[in-house]
Amino acid sequence: MIQNILHRHRQGPGDLWVQCARCHELIYRKEFEDNYKTCPKCSHHARITASERIEMLADPGSWVEEDAGMRPADPLQFESLGKAYPDKVAEEQAKTGMDEAILTGCARIEDHLTRLAVCDFGFLGASMGSVVGERVTRAAERSAAESTPLVLVACSGGARMHEGIYSLMQMAKTSAALAQLGRARVPCFSVLTDPTTGGVTASFASLGDVILAEPGALVGFAGPRVIEQTTRQKLPPDAQSPEKLLQHGMIDAVVHRRELRATLGKLLRLYTIAPAKGKTRRNGRERTANARAARSTMPS
Amino acid sequence: MTEHATAEPWRIVQIARDPKRPFALDYIAMVFSEFFELHGDHQYADDPAIVGGIASLDGRTVMVVGHQKGRTTNERLHRRFGMARPEGYRKALRLMRQAAKFGYPIITFIDTSGADPSLEAENRGQAWAISENLAEMVELPVPTVAIVIGEGGSGGALAIGVADRLLMLENATYSVVSPEGCASILWNDSALAPQAAAAMKLTAPDLLAAGVADAIVPEPEGGAHEDYAQAGAALRAALLGMLAELDERFGQGVALDVPALLADRLAKYRRIGVVQEAQPQ
Helix, strand or coil: CCCCHHHCCEECCCCCEEECCCCCCEEEHHHHHHCCCECCCCCCECCCCHHHHHHHHCCCCCCEEECCCEEECCCCCCEECCEEHHHHHHHHHHHHCCCCCEEEEEEEECCEEEEEEEECCCCHHHCECHHHHHHHHHHHHHHHHHCCCEEEEEEECCECHHHHHHHHHHHHHHHHHHHHHHHCCCCEEEEEEEEECHHHHCCHHHCCCEEEECCCCCECCCCHHHHHHHHCCCCCCCCCCHHHHHHCCCCCEECCHHHHHHHHHHHHHHHCCCCCCCHHHHHHHHHHHHHHHHHHCCCC | CCHHHHHHHHHHHHHHCCCCCCCHHHHHHHHCCEEEECCCCCCCCCCCCEEEEEEEECCEEEEEEEECCCCCHHHHHHCHHHCCCHHHHHHHHHHHHHHHHHCCCEEEEEEECCCCCCHHHHHCCHHHHHHHHHHHHCCCCCCEEEEEEEEEEHHHHHCCCCCCEEEEECCCEEECCCHHHHHHHHHCCHHHHHHHHHHHCCEHHHHHHCCCCCEEECCCCCCHHHCHHHHHHHHHHHHHHHHHHHHHHHCCHHHCCHHHHHHHHHHHHHCCCCEEECCCC
16 A cells, blocks of 8 residues: 655645645645646646545536445454454544445536546545445446446555455456446546556556546556565656656556546547437437436345 | 464465475476476567466366466576566466467466566556456456465466466465565554464465355375475366366366356356445345
8 A cells, every 4th residue: 555645735824725745835725626636836636535526527416326335344354453444444434424435326427427436545545345346346337237438536555455355356356347348338437546556556447448547646556665675776756657657558648637527528428429320319318217227126 | 363373374374485385387297298388478578477388187288377486596586486577467368368269278376476566567567467367367268277376465366366266275375465565554564474464364264265265275294395296186186176067067168158157257256245235225
């Protein structure tokens, strides 16, 4: 897991101002927020919560959460520093107001019906345990059944240690689900945000048909600390940046948060144009009907 | 946690890592009557941390892939301690695709502490190589059996481990991260690895109980390194048993029921995970 407090925006003097964690510029809070929590001076992208992300991407009022109320179990009876895993989970839930490290649901993005899965780094470093794996898998399955494109907004410090081998196997489960989604010819768009590492990068996050990343995000399999410790080499600061990933041919585009909604809207439009003219709208209605039918028959 | 409860998993971790233990190529020599090694991903490089090739098992052609560790210092460095790079996983995928094309069963030997954590591996898409293997292995239209022969560590192990059946040697381990890695992440102290080893439940019986492993292959008294021939014979027998069971259920050769095989494999991974749901939706 990654510990990198440098990427957090610190509170500046008073409520009106925030200080950029990278260029240390004092920014008027409203300007910072109007700019999607990115620095207007150096373009640094602050980490945001899953709810903030959904608010930025989804058409107003269109978000409908799915699989709410799914909570982690404690199959290993895992204890860390004298604290049982369920207590750690309760602590994270109280801190974040979320029940797990990912939100999944349906929304419209620029009027396109979409399924969204959004990770939240604030909850145990967005580590992937059974709930993250299960929610991503169900999202992919519903998208396949309803022909609704899937948008994954990923971030993660890696595996959920507390769930041991179950955590590892979520990589296989989510990858399998995305393979099935591909088989159903439903597009999947993946957005890599700061930081996306470990088992999440090495499973669903890198399996999108189109992979976008936010500027400055740390993206990789091994975190920089592990690489430096293992290889005893000092990494250049931009070593695992989206800009480098683009150069190495691993992602399709680096997209500023300000442009993300419009970019996804464009992709959704291009990838879901029906072959015959005038069919899109009817398909859209059918999809909604299918979606309703699928929801009402979901197994528990 | 009692002292014994911590000591026993850690003892098994030590056996699983014993450099005297048979490695993939040792088992390949003992289990198969013929073997021809295939090299390279045919795109960029040949990764010595992954070996593979075409082999004969009891008269049947199979494709074999495995992590390979080294025994001498030079060999260990050459094999990079069995930590594969993207070109290694892509070699594995090339061989598995070939097996799918010709209808050969696939047998993989897992023995790694994890994927290579280097900038070179990152730059060539380590995460991309792993996820591509995961997504493709679920859909390989041939019987697949994976065997953890030593250490099964993290996504680097799973990247050649998605299979119809998973066998674990008696003293093998399989975990989401190495005990040192877990201890370092959670407690900032890799010296607490023995405690992490116990907490992660990474032994063969643990994995069997979790429904991840399908069977345990017995090892000679003291571990596989005490008697190579006996360890090899036990593995061969277990492997033949698993393939026979898959043949029995799904047919063989032209009679293989591919949709049933794939549905069964998908269902196996689909159900792994434990969650609580407030109320049925």
